[in-house]
Amino acid sequence: MTDSSMPPRPATPPQPGANADLTTTWAYLLHGVDGIMTRLKDGVSYTKYMGLYTTAYNYCTSSRMHGSLETSIGGTRTTGANLMGSDLYNSLQRYFRDHLQSIRGQTDTLHDETLLQKYAEEWNRYTVGANYVNRLFTYLNRHWVKREKDEGRKNVYTVYTLALVVWNEEMFKYIQAKNNKLANAILRLIERQRNGESINTGLIKQVVGSFVSLGLDEQDSNRSNLSVYEAAFQTPFLIATENYYKAESEQFLAENTVSEYLKKAEARLKEEEDRVEMYLHSSTRKGLILKCEDVLIRAHAQKMWDDFQNLLDFDKDEDLQRMYALLARIPEGLEPLRKKFEDHVRKAGLAAVQKLVGSGGQEAADQVEPKAYVDALLEVHRRNQEVVNRSFKGEAGFVASLDKACRDFVNTNAATGSNAAKSPELLARHTDALLRKSNKMSEEADLEQALNEVMILFKYLEDKDVFQTFYSSKLSKRLIHSVSASDEAEASMISKLKEACGFEYTNKLQRMFTDMSLSKDLTDQFKAKQEQNHGEMEINFSILVLGTNFWPVQAPKIDFNIPADILSTYNRFQGFYQSKHSGRKLTWHWNLSRNELRANKMNPKYIFMTSSYQMSVLLQYNDNDSLTIDELVQATGIPKDQLEPVMNVLVKSKVLLSDEKDTYDYNPNYKNKKIRINLNMPVKTENKQDTSEVLKTVDDDRKFVIQATIVRVMKSRKTMKAQALIAEVTQIIAARFTPRIPDIKKAIDTLLEKEYIERADGTRDTFNYVA
Template identity: 35%
Template sequence: FQELWKKLEHDILTLITDPTAKKTAEQMLLGPEAFHGQIYKLCTSHCTNVPTFEDLGAVPKEEYRDRHIQPHILYYCMKNVFETHVRDTVLPSVRSYDEELLHQYNNRWNKYSRGITVVDHFSSYINRDLVQKQSNSRDIYTIKGLGLICWKEQLYLKIKKQMLPATLQQITRDRDGEIVNHGLLKGILNSLVQLGLGLVEKKETQFYEEQFESAFIEETERYYSAEVAHILQENSLPRYMIRMEKRLEEEQRRVTTCLHKTTEELLMKTLVRVMIEDKQETLLSECTQWFDNDMVDEQKRLYCLLSRSENGLEPLRKIVEDRIDTDGKREIEKIKNDAQREPNLFVETLLQVHQKYETMVETIFLKDQQFVNALEKGCRRFINRNALSPNAGARSAELLAKYCHSILKPSSKASKNLSEHDLDQRISKVLIIFKLLEDKDVFQKFYSSNFSRRLIQHQYSPDMETHMISKLKEVCGYEYTYRLQRMFTDMDVSADLNKLFQQYLSEQPNLDVGPDFSAVVLTSGSWPLNPPKANFILPREVDRRQQLFEEFYKKEHNGRKLAWLHQHSTGILKTCYSLPQRRVYELQVTTYQMGILLLFNTTVSDSVTGRHIQESIQLPEKDLAFQLQTLTKNKILIASEP
């Protein structure tokens, strides 16, 4: 045993002293006396002159059978070689200080760690036969683990009081902008990680954390607390943010070039606390000024810094939400008098504020969901409670519905010259405001009323109306748009019904049918329309056609009853005012106005009294006054005193 071991011992010392000596390594690892072959012989051959555990200074915890004793003896022989080499050869060679100490340590470590890795690789028999079978023992390691334990106990723990300050000093110099050897620091700190590998019941980085990381974090907090105080005292807040951004980037790079990756989380938490969380109030103190002056770069830096903190964005989110609300209310206050009469101005103002802050959320806050929510909440606040709707959103809902009417009615000023694409875009913008309305039932009430007017007056685009209804349905569901869809369906049904009516009339050629006539049959309960309170008397020219339609409808739909809504009906009259030129005018009038004007065909004089008109058409005095005022205002009739 002693003869074989003496050769193996020489080879082990050679490897852990200078593993890069190619010729020596080839001689040991190849040929009939190969390294692994020597280990195998020492473990399996029946050798004489085998040392005892007492000879090796080892005290076994149990009795080993003869066939197992030689691997154990060899294990402790190798341990003695590692310990002796590190204690007697390596330790005396690393007695310097500061950076020189680090270089000496790192050079020796690189050779030693490579050497024990090679030894471990060719000690598979011991690792397999001894270590695995004794896996419950805390004192038995792989050969590499054994080598690491020897290095730690015989070297590092004896010089750690010099190693730690020297290592931290290099990192401080690096932070101060001096040139340092990052590879050296990486090698030293990696050695601490390896010294903890494979230790029973301990996580792999525990030794690294105990010997370096804890002190490093304390030093980091001390260093940056001083720097933060100095920079804030000597510089503006924007310059402070620029400096902290740079410092955070530097420290993240330092993790890659020097530290172990597990340090990054704790390091970043410490930096964020010192640079950002502890100075949050200061960081937020000027953000309103940055918003007022459109200082985009400062806003972006503030967001990026605060986003590093777990709850750092919440105060900024609240500031943004309140700002949106305040800004929106201020803009509505400016236009409140005109907006009462101009729904377009009101809605466009809402959209301008929303667009302004939507752009901010996209460009500065990178569509962060917290600020998307702030945009929604802030806009919801000023849309529903403002100078026009101080307590609820009813007025806002009404004006939005009127705006929809103006853009969907083809003959309106607001929709003039709008392409289909433009109209589609406006509908999409309407939906932005609609989603934020609290009182959507008020919107539905006014929208339905205006929608019914567009349909009855045939002032609508089927495609755009369908598109609008589908958008409302996406937001509020089927029940919300059921009546709107039913109203739309009634128009299609009425068109088919009028075709059948014309066919019915054509089948009775001798029938006096009167002027052209079409009816829109509306489903009771679906339309926001009520029968008139007065019993209006139709002009006889129209009355005959209405009676024919009722007869036709009863034949088509037995049991159904029609209630005529004359206050919503219209007609076209042709008239001549200038007899010499015989110029013909077409007047589009309401049915009530038609009843008034047709009375002039039955009177001898050019004038008719108000009393005669009221007695003839049975229109209530208030309604009659309104219709006469409209006719005189448009110079169709001339009012004179009796």
């Protein structure tokens, strides 16, 4: 408000005395109040301000009766000092009302930004002035207003709040009554900003701030609420926002790709977040963002879901991140993505294995190399794990989708067919290759990383007991033949398995290492004993004594003829061991033993590394140059069907020569570039035999595991229905393998026969534990 818009300022009345009447007092106060409200920029001297303050104080505290004046305020008869406060309060109220009525017409012809500027200018001048006036009438607020409110009078406010109430009635409602003129002016300004124009955000903040200030709490006039702000601005603002973004998003998607729309929606949401910070009340944030999410995301979620596969197929990481971030804002947004991602990973895993197998059918599937198989599965997991971590922020739902898909294709694929044991077998064979001396890992860290990757696939195996049995078989051979890469690597792998499946899972594996250590001590003791009794030993001898219950090895049922060259050592060790452990029986595994023979007849004197069966055959040629297969069977005690593969290796290496009549001759002209020659090569049928034996062992073990689990459950529960028992047993065993319901039912029947459990009287599907 400029001075030119106000009438000439009248001369200042003299300050009234302590007992001045209302007319004299108000004339002086009115001049000062009007000066503060309209000409504050001209300043108010300290003397003038204190004069006004004192006059208001004196009038409010005056107890002089003006004649016999009595009045009624709110139904209460009031006299004296009470009346003085009431007269002053009413005079202020009339002044504020008259003042605003005199200036509000200046807004009639204004629109949009000019209207907002005028409104903000008047609001700032008015509220600053009212704040000063409020201080002038501190005593009125502290005593008369407080007393009136304490006595329950309604619509009585402190002077500053009174000024706001009058502004609301005389200025704000006057302008808003004309088709929400103020709010619409703000909305048009915000729309211009959304369209890319620069606007005066400070102006909007001032006007919106006035809406907030005009909200008054009926219970506490010193506390504001948001009723005016919400009704006058927030509600139409949210409606306008919805309409704006609905039209824009539909048009944008009609002309652009989903990827472009993701960028647009992301930017728009950020703009609205910033808009709250710039000039809106913080309470608007929730409703505004929900409205934007509804219009920008939920309304177009189907198009995003439909385009998700395209983003996955072409590795559009940034777009995936945007889509995830947007759809995560709505409760139903991510589930369709999780399902599509699960299908995507499953198909990728199946395709990777199918590529290995090709079109060769079951024969090609049987020939899949463990390393190639494991690498293919790991690559699919690694690639999609990166997508989960990078694009989906490691969200638990996507992790679960990845795990479920991996579990599916790891256990059933083109290489496994219907053989559930195939994946555990291939993973165990790959692990065996890693832990052998022959592996190509140059650093221990590389081997440790490779073992960690094995555990990634291991956790997806449904039949972990199959892996355990294969692993145990391979570990036994590595230890027996001393071909482990290192004891540290073996211990590390067992530790990983123990962490994943518990102590019971690795108990037998750890006992194998204990037996190896005990066997070394036993060998040293035996050698010391022999040297003490017989001098230096005739042959270099070491022994492994393995616990029957912990090692997955079985001695062949043949009557092997121990060669005379080692018979004395054999008998001495038998006696030595019985002297230390009289209650134990030794079963010799000649099929697993290794030997070194020096060929003294040959020049140079070659050293042959052989199995005991090969040793037994070659020793026959110390006294013979030619022998038939039947003669060798009789001499060695090895059955013909087991001896023939042994002979084939010796013939193939040309140590022996053979004709078509099953006769084998010593080869005096044998030549080799090496002095040490390994003849102890695995027979081709070994792998198939190993697999068959492992699967038979697994089946036998599972029967006992199921029975033992049923007994433990029944011992704990005492009485259970069949369905509940089957469900709980399945849940417990699932960590090791997925039991078949017919197998559980068969185990229940077995336990009924053995009288570990019994049927409850009069029922067929309820069982009791038999103590």
